[in-house]
Amino acid sequence: MRKVFNFSAGPAMVAEEVLLQAQAEMLDWQDTGMSIMELSHRGPEFKKVVDQAEADLRELMVIPKNYYVLFLAGGASTQFAMVPLNLLATNKKADYIDTGIWSKKAIAEAKRYGNVHIAAQLDESDVRLRIPSQTVWSQRKDAAYVHYTPNETIGGVEFHWLPQTGNIPLVADMSSSILSRPIDVSAYGIIYAGAQKNIGQAGITLVIIRDDLVKEPLPGTPTLYQYLIQAENKSFYNTPPTYSWYIASLTLAWMKRQGGVKVFAERNQRKAQKLYDVIDNSSDFYVNPVDPECRSRMNVPFNLKTDELTALFLDEAKKAGLTNLRGHKLVGGVRASIYNPMPEEGVNALVDFMREFAKKYG
Amino acid sequence: MRKVFNFSAGPAMVAEEVLLQAQAEMLDWQDTGMSIMELSHRGPEFKKVVDQAEADLRELMVIPKNYYVLFLAGGASTQFAMVPLNLLATNKKADYIDTGIWSKKAIAEAKRYGNVHIAAQLDESDVRLRIPSQTVWSQRKDAAYVHYTPNETIGGVEFHWLPQTGNIPLVADMSSSILSRPIDVSAYGIIYAGAQKNIGQAGITLVIIRDDLVKEPLPGTPTLYQYLIQAENKSFYNTPPTYSWYIASLTLAWMKRQGGVKVFAERNQRKAQKLYDVIDNSSDFYVNPVDPECRSRMNVPFNLKTDELTALFLDEAKKAGLTNLRGHKLVGGVRASIYNPMPEEGVNALVDFMREFAKKYG
Numbered sequence: 001m002r003k004v005f006n007f008s009a010g011p012a013m014v015a016e017e018v019l020l021q022a023q024a025e026m027l028d029w030q031d032t033g034m035s036i037m038e039l040s041h042r043g044p045e046f047k048k049v050v051d052q053a054e055a056d057l058r059e060l061m062v063i064p065k066n067y068y069v070l071f072l073a074g075g076a077s078t079q080f081a082m083v084p085l086n087l088l089a090t091n092k093k094a095d096y097i098d099t100g101i102w103s104k105k106a107i108a109e110a111k112r113y114g115n116v117h118i119a120a121q122l123d124e125s126d127v128r129l130r131i132p133s134q135t136v137w138s139q140r141k142d143a144a145y146v147h148y149t150p151n152e153t154i155g156g157v158e159f160h161w162l163p164q165t166g167n168i169p170l171v172a173d174m175s176s177s178i179l180s181r182p183i184d185v186s187a188y189g190i191i192y193a194g195a196q197k198n199i200g201q202a203g204i205t206l207v208i209i210r211d212d213l214v215k216e217p218l219p220g221t222p223t224l225y226q227y228l229i230q231a232e233n234k235s236f237y238n239t240p241p242t243y244s245w246y247i248a249s250l251t252l253a254w255m256k257r258q259g260g261v262k263v264f265a266e267r268n269q270r271k272a273q274k275l276y277d278v279i280d281n282s283s284d285f286y287v288n289p290v291d292p293e294c295r296s297r298m299n300v301p302f303n304l305k306t307d308e309l310t311a312l313f314l315d316e317a318k319k320a321g322l323t324n325l326r327g328h329k330l331v332g333g334v335r336a337s338i339y340n341p342m343p344e345e346g347v348n349a350l351v352d353f354m355r356e357f358a359k360k361y362g
Numbered sequence: 363m364r365k366v367f368n369f370s371a372g373p374a375m376v377a378e379e380v381l382l383q384a385q386a387e388m389l390d391w392q393d394t395g396m397s398i399m400e401l402s403h404r405g406p407e408f409k410k411v412v413d414q415a416e417a418d419l420r421e422l423m424v425i426p427k428n429y430y431v432l433f434l435a436g437g438a439s440t441q442f443a444m445v446p447l448n449l450l451a452t453n454k455k456a457d458y459i460d461t462g463i464w465s466k467k468a469i470a471e472a473k474r475y476g477n478v479h480i481a482a483q484l485d486e487s488d489v490r491l492r493i494p495s496q497t498v499w500s501q502r503k504d505a506a507y508v509h510y511t512p513n514e515t516i517g518g519v520e521f522h523w524l525p526q527t528g529n530i531p532l533v534a535d536m537s538s539s540i541l542s543r544p545i546d547v548s549a550y551g552i553i554y555a556g557a558q559k560n561i562g563q564a565g566i567t568l569v570i571i572r573d574d575l576v577k578e579p580l581p582g583t584p585t586l587y588q589y590l591i592q593a594e595n596k597s598f599y600n601t602p603p604t605y606s607w608y609i610a611s612l613t614l615a616w617m618k619r620q621g622g623v624k625v626f627a628e629r630n631q632r633k634a635q636k637l638y639d640v641i642d643n644s645s646d647f648y649v650n651p652v653d654p655e656c657r658s659r660m661n662v663p664f665n666l667k668t669d670e671l672t673a674l675f676l677d678e679a680k681k682a683g684l685t686n687l688r689g690h691k692l693v694g695g696v697r698a699s700i701y702n703p704m705p706e707e708g709v710n711a712l713v714d715f716m717r718e719f720a721k722k723y724g
Binding site: 002003004006008009010011012013014016019020022023026027032033034035037038039040041043073074075076077078080081082085109112113194196200201202203204218220222223224225237238239240241242243244247321323324 | 364365366368370371372373374375376378381382384385388389394395396397399400401402403405435436437438439440442443447471474475556558562563564565566580582584585586587599600601602603604605606609683685686
C-alpha cells in the first residue's frame with residue numbers, strides 16, 4: 001500500500017496498479033525491447049494501446065456509435081477555445097452556466113469568439129453556495145449550445161442532476177468528474193475532460209463528441225484546434241502525447257478490472273459521505289461552504305476558523321502522510337480531492353486525522 | 363545494454379539511463395512517496411524539476427538572458443500556427459524556406475494567417491536533393507520573419523550553415539536537430555522543437571523566443587497559443603504535461619553528464635558518417651538521394667533497388683533487433699533516425715548488418 005495519500009486536485013493520485021505496470025514495462029513494453037514512449041505513434045504496437053483505450057472507454061461509459069472519441073494534446077483549457085471555435089461558425093450564440101472559477105474561465109474564452117449569455121449563475125446570496133434550479137435559468141431558445149461544468153474543482157460544487165436543453169447540444173467540462181459515476185452520454189453534445197484527475201496523467205484531454213457537431217469551424221481556427229481535422233485523423237494529425245495516452249489506457253483497463261463505473265460511483269459516494277459527515281458533525285470546527293444538495297463527491301473543500309489553525313492542520317496532515325490538502329490559492333482553506341484512484345483507505349486515514357485534530361484543537 | 367536498437371523518426375529512443383531513472387522513481391519521486399506524475403504542477407516538488415530543466419537547457423545551449431524558454435503542450439505542429447499568429451499582427455509578410463515536407467506543413471498553416479512568400483526551395487532538378495545557396499534566395503526586405511527547417515526529418519536534408527537574415531528574425535523548426543550540435547542561439551528569433559526526438563517523449567514542445575518577439579498576437583488567437591500569455595505565466599497558464607517535462611529534464615541532465623552538446627555533435631558526426639560511408643561504398647546497392655553537402659546527421663534515408671529488396675531488408679533488420687527502419691510513407695525506402703540517444707553501438711550494428719545484407723543480396 002502507498003505510504004502517502006495525495007489529495008491533490010490534479011495532477012492527482014494514479015492507481016498503484018497502474019504505476020506498478022508502467023514501472024515494470026518501462027524498458028520493455030510487451031517484449032518489444034522498447035519503452036512504449038520510444039515507439040512510433042504510427043506503428044502497430046501503439047495502435048494496440050489506442051484501440052484498447054477507446055474500446056475500454058466506450059464500454060465503461062456506454063458511448064453510442066454516433067460519438068467520436070478523441071484524445072487530444074493539452075489540458076481541458078484547450079477546449080475552452082475549441083468548443084466555441086468549432087460550434088459558433090454559423091450561429092454565434094452560446095449559453096453558459098456559471099457555477100464557479102472553471103466555468104468563468106470557459107466563459108471568458110468563449111466571449112472572444114461569440115455572443116455569450118450567462119443563463120444561470122451560482123447563488124452566493126445564501127449562507128451556502130447553491131446551483132440554481134433549472135426553472136430559473138434564462139436559456140435562449142436559439143443558442144448553438146449550452147455549456148456547463150458538472151463539477152467545480154475549486155468550489156467543490158457539483159450537479160447531481162442533468163440539465164435539460166432539448167434540441168440544443170449540451171457541452172460539459174467533465175475534467176474532475178468523468179468516469180466517477182454512470183452518465184447518459186447520449187444526453188450530451190460534447191463531453192471533455194483533462195486526464196490528470198480520473199484518467200491518469202496530465203498532457204492529454206479526452207473529447208467525446210456527437211458526429212453532427214464535427215463541422216466547419218470559424219475561419220482562422222488553428223488546424224489542430226479543428227474537431228473536423230482531429231476526427232478525420234483519429235487524433236493522429238500530428239504526434240500525440242503517446243505516454244499520457246498509454247497511462248490513460250492502463251487506468252481505463254484498471255477501472256474495468258475493478259468492476260466499472262458503477263463500482264466507482266458507490267465507492268466515491270461512500271468516500272465523500274465520510275468526509276462530509278466528519279465536517280457536519282464537528283460543531284463547526286470544520287465548515288464546508290456548499291449546500292448539501294450540490295456538494296461535490298470529487299473535491300471536498302472546508303475551512304477552519306483561523307489561518308493559523310489551517311496552517312497547523314496542513315502541516316500535521318502532511319506529517320501523517322496526508323499531502324496536498326491546501327485549498328486553491330483563490331479560496332484558501334483545505335480541499336481534499338478524492339478522485340477514482342484515491343483508495344477508501346486514504347479517506348479513512350484523513351477522516352481519522354480530522355477527528356483527532358478537532359479533538360485536540362477544538 | 364538494450365537488446366533492440368530503435369531507429370524510429372520520433373517518438374524515438376530515449377537514453378537507457380533516463381528510462382532506468384524514471385523506472386526507479388515511478389512510485390516514489392525523491393522520497394515524496396508519490397510519482398512525479400501525481401504531483402501538483404504548482405507544488406514545490408515539480409518546480410524543482412522545471413527550474414533544473416530550464417537551467418540545464420540554458421547551460422547546454424548557452425541561451426542568452428533575453429530569451430524566454432517555454433515548455434508548451436503538444437507537438438511542433440502547434441508552432442506552425444503559433445509563429446504566424448504571434449508574429450504577424452502588424453506586418454503580415456512572412457518568408458519561408460521550403461526544404462521538404464515539414465517546411466511545407468509550416469507554410470500551409472502560415473498561409474492561413476499572412477502573406478507568405480517562398481524565398482527558396484529545395485532544388486530537385488539535380489540528381490541529388492540540394493538546398494540552394496543563400497545567394498539565390500529571394501528574401502523580402504520587409505518580412506516580419508524568415509522561417510526554415512534546419513533538418514528535414516523525412517527527406518534527410520540538413521543545413522550545415524546558418525542563413526543570414528540581418529535584422530529580420532530567423533525562426534527555426536529544430537524538432538529533429540535541437541541539441542545535436544552547438545548553435546549560436548542569438549542568431550535566432552525563435553527556435554522550437556517537439557521533444558520526441560532529442561529531448562525525450564512526445565507531448566511537449568520547447569520554444570526559445572527572444573523577448574522582443576513576445577508581443578500582442580493576431581486577434582482571435584486562442585489564449586494558450588499566445589506567447590505573451592505563456593511567457594508571463596512561465597508555461598503554467600494551465601496544467602502542463604508534467605511527465606513529458608520530467609522526462610525532458612532527465613534527458614537534459616543526462617546530456618550534461620555525457621559532456622554536453624559538443625560531445626554529442628562529435629558522436630553524431632561519427633554515427634552519420636559511418637552510415638553514409640557504407641551507403642557510398644555499396645556500388646549503388648544503397649542510394650542516398652541527398653547531395654553530400656546537405657545530408658542530415660539525424661535522419662539517414664536510403665533506397666534499395668526494388669520494393670521486394672526493401673521489404674526483405676526491413677524484415678531481416680527487425681529480426682536482428684534493428685527496428686523501425688521503414689522510410690516515411692510519403693517517400694518509402696529505408697530511414698535510420700539516429701538522434702542523440704541512439705548509441706554508437708546501435709549504428710555499428712546497423713552498419714554491420716547493411717554490409718552483410720549487401721554482400722548476400724548484392
